[in-house]
Amino acid sequence: MRNKYFLVTLFLLVANALFGQSTPIRGKVLLGNDGVEFVNVYIKSLGVGATTNMNGEFTIQVEKPGTYTLQVSMVGFKSSQQKVVVPQSSDQLIIQLEEMDEGLDEVVVSGTMQEVSKLDSPVPVEVYSANFFKANPTPSIFEALQTVNGVRPQVNCNVCNTGDIHINGLEGPYTMVLIDGMPIVSGLGTVYGLSGIPQALIDRMEIVKGPASTLYGSEAVGGLINVITKRTDAAPLFSTDAFVTGWGETNLDLGVRSNWGKKIQSLTGINGFYYDNPIDHNGDNFTDLTLSKRISVFQKINISRPQNRVFTVAGRYIYEDRWGGEMNWNSGFRGGEEVYGESIYTSRWETFGTWQLPTSENINFQFSANGHKQNSFYGSTSYMADQYIGFGQLTWTKTAEKHRVLLGMAYRYTYYDDNTAATSEVDSKKNMPSKMHLPGVFLQDEIKFSEKQSLLLGARYDYNSIHGSIVTPRVNYKISSADKTTTLRLSAGNGFRVANVFTEDHAALTGARDVVFEEELRPEKSWNVNGNLVKKIYTDSGVFVGLDGSVFYTYFTNRIVPDYETNPNQIIYANLDGSAVSQGLSLNADVAWPGGLSITTGATLMDVSVEEEGIKTRQLLTERFSGVWSVGYEFFSLGLKVDYTGNVYSPMRLPLLGELDDRPGYSPWYSIQNIQLTKSLGDKWEVYGGVKNLLNFTPAANSIARAFDPFDKNVDFATDGSVIPTPDNPNALTFDPSYVYTANQGARGFLGVRYTLNR
Structure with missing residues (x-):
């Protein structure tokens, strides 16, 4: 009888060891042939992650089998995602990083009216992504711009709270507001058109400070804001x-x-x-x-x-x-x-x-x-x-x-x-x-x-x-x-x-x-x-x-x-x-x-x-x-x-x-x-x-x-x-x-x- 209890207990312990322990995901992040240190590797759905060591290696412990998405990010490189199945079919994942100058070298259009790399644009263009504005959610673009340097939403009336956008101290009439490059918000819309643009659909905002009348004509005297x-x-x-x-x-x-x-x-x-x-x-x-x-x-x-x-x-x-x-x-x-x-x-x-x-x-x-x-x-x-x-x-x-x-x-x-x-x-x-x-x-x-x-x-x-x-x-x-x-x-x-x-x-x-x-x-x-x-x-x-x-x-x-x-x-x-x-x-x-x-x-x-x-x-x-x-x-x-x-x-x-x-x-x-x-x-x-x-x-x-x-x-x-x-x-x-x-x-x-x- 004792042998029987011993076998049952042993079986339960082995089962617990096999099915209760976590499974490691091991991988290596490379730039070319070299390992990259301090890369963040994260599984958002589980809330677990790791940072690569000096050889570019990482290990993440996962509690249960399944298919997960690894998010890989590091400043100065393009963020990427990679599917992984647990238990893994291979011992080690190999992930290649791709450089992206400071992570902000997007395609911009506002400075030259042509799609060019932000880095290559001869006109300085500031780019703010939708994620930037999520740090302080607001019901309108007017309020959203309060954390952009040199740009200030100015309330013009204590009663009806209408306002305009100042760029480098110049009043709202000197700021042109575009949607996808088109002069939509102007005239009366300077005051009222900045409300009601669904922010769920905004990809980014491009801001040019200084006259842009050469391309965009009247109103772009102080600068322009292009809502993309x-x-x-x-x-x-x-x-x-x-x-x-x-x-x-x-x-x-x-x-x-x-x-x-x-x-x-x-x-x-x-x-x-x-x-x-x-x-x-x-x-x-x-x-x-x-x-x-x-x-x-x-x-x-x-x-x-x-x-x-x-x-x-x-x-x-x-x-x-x-x-x-x-x-x-x-x-x-x-x-x-x-x-x-x-x-x-x-x-x-x-x-x-x-x-x-x-x-x-x-x-x-x-x-x-x-x-x-x-x-x-x-x-x-x-x-x-x-x-x-x-x-x-x-x-x-x-x-x-x-x-x-x-x-x-x-x-x-x-x-x-x-x-x-x-x-x-x-x-x-x-x-x-x-x-x-x-x-x-x-x-x-x-x-x-x-x-x-x-x-x-x-x-x-x-x-x-x-x-x-x-x-x-x-x-x-x-x-x-x-x-x-x-x-x-x-x-x-x-x-x-x-x-x-x-x-x-x-x-x-x-x-x-x-x-x-x-x-x-x-x-x-x-x-x-x-x-x-x-x-x-x-x-x-x-x-x-x-x-x-x-x-x-x-x-x-x-x-x-x-x-x-x-x-x-x-x-x-x-x-x-x-x-x-x-x-x-x-x-x-x-x-x-x-x-x-x-x-x-x-x-x-x-x-x-x-x-x-x-x-x-x-x-x-x-x-x-x-x-x-x-x-x-x-x-x-x-x-x-x-x-x-x-x-x-x-x-x-x-x-x-x-x-x-x-x-x-x-x-x-x-x-x-x-x-x-x-x-x-x-x-x-x-x-x-x-x-x-x-x-x-x-x-x-x-x-x-x-x-x-x-x-x-x-x-x-x-x-x-x-x-x-x-x-x-x-x-x-x-x-x-x-x-x-x-x-x-x-x-x-x-x-x-x-x-x-x-x-």
Whole structure:
């Protein structure tokens, strides 16, 4: 009997040893014939991984048999995946690494309007992937850009929270926003079109700082932001990203890839945003955050053609109902003078695409069109506007020996009509919609002297139906070291902008001020010079350091500067009788360690000033110093990532309402910081959450002047429109929400979930 028990026990022990023990996955990571140390090898679905030793070898213990995906990554090399079956059929896996200069040498298009390697581009282009923005999830592109060096989302109104994007201190009208290279977001869309782009469909954003008018025409004076959507053949089969905040904001992104027959690939995206929770933490009886209900639908299709010729068409529709104002406002008060509210209904459609002509030459026709209808009230002041923009462009590229030539013709038609003085005949009630024709032609030649050195020459001629001929040249020079770890770029160029004040300046529409034009506005022109130096450092321990520094100088003539200070009840527009300058330097630094820690940081020091009649003044709402950072650490064994992001800004000059205004003339130093934890649940699910605005920073409670009297019923005015000080109004103030530099939204938690199905 004892022998029988002994045999049973022995059998159980052997079975446990055979079936209960883990199975090792052994492998070796090579670069050519040499083993590579400090490479991360990870099985995401199990949350286990290892780092290679000095011989490039690794071992991962797996508890149960199955088929798993190994993820192999190291800074400076292309990430890869490899299937492995446990138990393994071979004793050791061999994995080959492929170099990819700093891991960021993507194909870019924004700098030259042609697909080129980022490393080879003579124009400095900053690229930010979708993963970069996941470190601080936001419901709109406008907010997402808050951690990009030298780029600042500027809130322009304390009530309706509309805003624009500043690049190197230049206001939103100087920034062109493109979707897949097409000028979709402009005019009225500069304010409202940055919302509702489904971020689940965004592949990357390319940012060019400095004038790009030579290729893109008007509005690209300060720089451009090109939102690149995912290819229809590379997007996930299905993806969703949803989150909710402690304030009650709810955001949902959906993406679906499908095939319509054998030749048509489709990509569909939906974005929904809902916030209907009036909050007034600063006690001024106004909503701290604008309430909004938004729906956006995006559709992109790719049609397969012979010889892989391109034919892509996309479209988007967005509708938004937003309001901000006194806490007891509702739609019944819309347009009245009892309770103040700013209510905006926006309906907008867009379409764009590219068709490659069926010729032996590389000729492409690109097109875009958009319509924007706005129905809004700012208190009792109505603003009803319609805008239609049509754009077509034909480009021909040719590569011959050392030259890469781009020749293009473009035409842009802009129709704009509203119920303000901007589109009415002088001294008449007759309506006069603005109709602007802007044909142009451009030529660019990239001369490649060698693998290390190239020169780009370009020029553009436009004829504006209102302002006449405009010429914009540019030159770019690039030289790299033999190992491509050091690259120097020098550039000089010209930009121009034809202003349409009423589609760009929200302060002109609040009803709080009258708009005065001292003269017929002439096009602004600018000259820019820029130097950019990129240095990549690889250490023996596997640490990567990337440095990207720039100096910039932009000189403006005919600058259009709104004057808020001469008369506190007016905004006076005129071309500057003098000059304006934006100058400074910036530095980006990326550091990554093999163990999972990565740091991206940047700082910009600049001086943006206006000089007129020998007097130099700082531009309003422009900081001298700004800094951003994003710190991430991944715990591979736990499938957990921690992201800490933030920014810091130095004081900005703020628009006061006269000499008696007792509010500070400058904003304080301030910082918005966020923290997030992301947990992977297998290959498909992610759960994330954290806290935004950790320091709970908000502007002063008196940011809205005379919030208790939004219709100026108790303000006395002189015959010239100026305000008369009275015992009830000793500081001679009027209701004004333009004293604003950042949002009033304080600290709040957030929680979200992502699901991605690739096949």
